[in-house]
Amino acid sequence: MNSSKSTSAVVLGGGISGLFATRVLAEHYDTVTLVDRDHLTGPNLLRRGLPQGHHLHGLLARGQEITEEHFPGITDQMVADGSAIGDASNDVRWIIAGKPLVQTDSGLTCLTASRPFFESHIRDRVLALPNVVLSEQTDISRLDVSEDGKRVQGVWVFPEGKHETLLPADLVVDASGRGSRLSVWLDDLGYGKVPEEKHKIGMGYATRYYEIPDEAFEGNISVNTVASPEVPRGCICQKIDGGRAIVTAYGILGDHPPTDPEGYLDFIKSLAAPDIYNILQQAKPLNDPVAYKFPTNLRRHYELMSDLPSGILAIGDGVASFNPSYAQGMTVAALGSVVLRDHVAGGGPVDTLAYFKDLAQNAVDGCWDVAVSNDLAFPGVEGERTPEITETHEFIAKVQDAAAVDAEVSRAFQRVIGLADHYTVLHEPHLEAKILGA
Ligand SMILES: Cc1cc2nc3c(=O)[nH]c(=O)nc-3n(C[C@H](O)[C@H](O)[C@H](O)COP(=O)(O)OP(=O)(O)OC[C@H]3O[C@@H](n4cnc5c(N)ncnc54)[C@H](O)[C@@H]3O)c2cc1C
Structure with missing residues (x-):
């Protein structure tokens, strides 16, 4: 980017990952345009583009922390507007394999609210940013790419009832969810197939x-x-x-x-x-x-591509969407926004492949591995149960047993589930001794 020229970014999709991405980009680009096909600001919070919005959406503690970091005061605002709040262990009864875990102070905030409630609170804060422009009721059509195919320089869209329009941009971030067409566009441009993993x-x-x-x-x-x-x-x-x-x-x-x-x-x-x-x-x-x-769990491994054009990134469910019962998706979107923040912070052009490698390592891999490995604990789920995975299943079963009788193990386990601590804490000698002895 040239510092004398005004800069612009476009975010495709106004779900949670698109909102987080817009928040981060608004600090570094003169204008950020957020595009969504739905009437986001309309009266119907359960909008068409968000069929999962009707269902329970738990926000993990780490996701809650990042949300508060992006939007200071939003937790208090949500509580004032009717969300419930408590400690993620002391005020939540977890029952695993029929056994309730010991309820204890985990030091982690748990907010409970509907998905439309979370989204509308975050959206209100994003739309209040002076350099954010909302283009709602606008369908994403295709990328605008330089003649040599090496640089994405904008996106073509269909605002409702209007002709196809170009939104030029220095950076386009795809946050259009699981149905994202980015991998198809890249293949059409000659970059080859993005490796997909499905379970x-x-x-x-x-x-x-x-x-x-x-x-x-x-x-x-x-x-x-x-x-x-x-x-x-x-x-x-x-x-x-x-x-x-x-x-x-x-x-x-x-x-x-x-x-x-x-x-x-x-x-x-x-x-x-x-x-x-x-x-x-x-x-x-x-x-x-x-x-x-x-x-299915679905992952698109952009980080494994040998080449990608500049000016295009992706975030959220379009990169990885997995078993919703682990309640990780919104937190992975939040973690992705932290990676995005690091990569746009310099103000220069973003290295697409370096971003995707970092996204995989720091936002997606951990949650994806937990989801895929945990699913394999269920008989009937297809996939290779390596000795390492079987060992993990046996260890986690012991952690759960111990967490049903020991407050310290329960606290540590809840902090790992909430992504506040790394799972290796469970292998610290005094905790491991309790776990194996339970
Ligand atoms: C049943 C279910 C339950 C879940 N429960 C949890 C949970 O408990 N906790 C949790 O953290 N996560 C949960 N998730 C995952 C969570 O919903 C997502 O991971 C998270 O919302 C991030 O999604 P996203 O913003 O990337 O995509 P989406 O939320 O899918 O948003 C994509 C946006 O792009 C727009 N869009 C798509 N295509 C176009 C187009 N062509 N033109 C214009 N706009 C377009 C859509 O309108 C939509 O607004 C659950 C998911 C499901 C399916």
Whole structure:
């Protein structure tokens, strides 16, 4: 970029990753245009481009920290507007393989709210930035590329009811989600196929909203009965904005929660622990259960390409989207925005391949490996169970057993789940001794 010329960036997609990316770019580019096909600022928060928005979205502690770092004061704002808040362990009842983990002070903030609530709060802050321009109800059409195909110099879009229009840009960031067409565009430009990795999990969700009296939660903000190899069905029941509670039940490999109210309740009754079923005895449903199917974990390995054009990056689900029951996607998007911040900070042209390598290493790999490895603990999920993976499964099962009886192990485990600490802390000698002895 030339410092005498005004600079511009375009972000494709106004979901969580697009919003984080816009926030970061707004510090380094004179103008940032955020493009989305939906009417983002319209009255319907459950918009068409966000079918997953109806379902439970837990924000991990690390994601919460980065959100607050990008938007100081947003946590207090969300609480003032109706999100529940508590400690990620002390105020959340985690039940794994039928056993509740010891609830203890983890030092991690847990905010519980609906996905549209999180997104609209972040969006309000992004749109308040003076150099951000929103182009909503605008379909992304194709990249604009230099004649030699080496530099992306903008993007062609279709604003609703108008002709195809060029948005010139020094940098385009693709945040258009799992259905991103970036890998196809790159192939068409002659860069070859982006290596894709897919793992079938056949996950099905069904979500219902309720009014639940406070006392039914017994002091918790969320009750999480996690699917385990023994009982591969899970459910989370948590307080959210609007004085409501959200209940999302899930199962893998085609064992999906039904959407008829009776079948839905029967599915919840069949979980490894009765806690959520008991809570629902005091609950008033606000809608019928709504389903969502998530067939595969999908990763596009841009970092393995030998060459890529300059002026184009990607972030979020378009790079990796994985088993939603681990609640990592929004946090991976947040971690990606930290990587993006580092790469645009210098003010010069961004090295595309260096960015993708860094994104893989510092935002995606850890969560992807946890998701893929954990899925393999479930019999029936296809994939190679290397001795290392089997050993990890055995160790994690021991951690969970120990966390059900020992507060220190429980605290350490919760901090690892929340991505606040690296999993190697579980191998520190005094913790490992407790874990192996439990
Ligand atoms: C059922 C389910 C439950 C989940 N639960 C959790 C959870 O508990 N915790 C968690 O952290 N994550 C969860 N996730 C993952 C989370 O939703 C995403 O990882 C996160 O929102 C980041 O997504 P994104 O912004 O990259 O993409 P998206 O959220 O998919 O946003 C993409 C945006 O691009 C726009 N767009 C797409 N194509 C075009 C086009 N051609 N033209 C214009 N605009 C376009 C769309 O309108 C949309 O706004 C869940 C996902 C699913 C499916």
